Amino acid sequence: MNAPAKPRVALFVTCLVDLFRPSVGFAAIKLLEDAGCQVEVPETQVCCGQPAYNSGDRRDTTEIARQVIAAFENYDYVVAPSGSCGGMIKDHYPALFAADPAWQARAERLSARSFELTSFLVDVLKVExxxxxxxxxxxxxxxxxxxxxxxxxxxxxxxxxxxxxxxxxxxxxxxxxxxxxxxxxxxxxxxxxxxxxxxxxxxxxxxxxxxxxxxxxxxxxxxxxxxxxxxxxxxxxxxxxxxxxxxxxxxxxxxxxxxxxx
Known part of the structure; x- marks a missing residue:
């Protein structure tokens, strides 16, 4: 009997982890792999767009969001070791595309599969x-x-x-x-x-x-x-x-x- 396929998880590294604390990214990968996930780090990922969004720059935020959606939408899950970046993708991306139904649908699908690290381990993978x-x-x-x-x-x-x-x-x-x-x-x-x-x-x-x-x-x-x-x-x-x-x-x-x- 074949073993069940491992969930294919994309790690959203975040800018601050990448620039200031890469060890957090490696720790997140270890935790996810220990929990039975196949972890990948998309090379085309960029900032989640939160700095532009918080500054009221919706045009640049929307363009950034398009890049993130394209980079991550083909994975089973997207996991970030950050509540702020995770919240940006999960909560704010769909609203960015209120006037663009096609992109809004893509944003909503990504939102449904995006989680903060500890929430993903506990709430989705049921790690105890x-x-x-x-x-x-x-x-x-x-x-x-x-x-x-x-x-x-x-x-x-x-x-x-x-x-x-x-x-x-x-x-x-x-x-x-x-x-x-x-x-x-x-x-x-x-x-x-x-x-x-x-x-x-x-x-x-x-x-x-x-x-x-x-x-x-x-x-x-x-x-x-x-x-x-x-x-x-x-x-x-x-x-x-x-x-x-x-x-x-x-x-x-x-x-x-x-x-x-x-």
Whole structure:
């Protein structure tokens, strides 16, 4: 009897993972392959278009969306290690093509097959346990705005983190409060963004955690930078790195091993 075919999954790497944290992409691939998927990374993928979309540039966003749809529409599923990029594809693409029924239909089909990483593992593949990994740390988890509010990502990462031996997860008072990144928001409204992230880092510090986790690189880079500027000794990682047992690399914001001061 033939074994069932593995689901063919395309990884939407995201710009920030590609440019700043490729290890998150490799961790996502490992998690998906361990869960029984055939993973591919389309070479023609581009930005999801969210920066242009948030800036009100619908024309360029629509052209970018066409490229993404063409690159990913022939896969069984599209998975992103990011709630914001996942939300852009799943929630916003169909509305971009309201005046173009043919492209709207293609966008809707892609939307139905697109998921954030931990949501895909838990909600679609029904993963309850991952290959055993361990990490001796006290961690707190930040719920990124797009993943939480657009895709319903909340319990899934926590459920998977329960499998990590030695990891103690403690909740901050406001895990669902924005970190102040907001894509282009932090550039346009720097002082407001700094005030928001400063409140967030104080909440993180009050948990006593030595590790901060989240599922979006934008949030992680923003919070890591503020924690460093405040002199707080709290490491920052993407949840995929911990779940995949790939924590032997420097944490987000730390210099590579060869560039550290003695």
């Amino acid at each position: 346990r991952l290959p055993p990994v361990s990490l001796d740390a006290k961690a707190t988890y930040h719920d990124s705005c797009s993943g939480l509010r657009e895709l319903g990502v909340k319990r899934q990462p926590r459920m998977l983190l329960d499998n990590v031996e030695g990891l103690q997860l403690v909740e901050m008072k406001t895990p669902e409060t924005c970190c102040g990144f907001g894509g282009t928001f932090c550039v346009k409204y720097g002082e407001v963004s700094t005030d928001i992230v400063s409140r967030k880092t104080e909440d993180i510090a009050q948990t006593g955690a030595d590790l901060l986790l989240a599922g979006d690189m934008g949030c992680l880079l923003n919070m890591a930078g503020r924690l460093q500027r405040e002199g707080r000794d709290i490491k920052v990682r993407h949840v995929a790195e911990v779940l995949a047992g790939m924590t032997d690399t420097p944490a987000i914001g730390e210099p590579p091993l060869g560039e550290r001061k003695a």
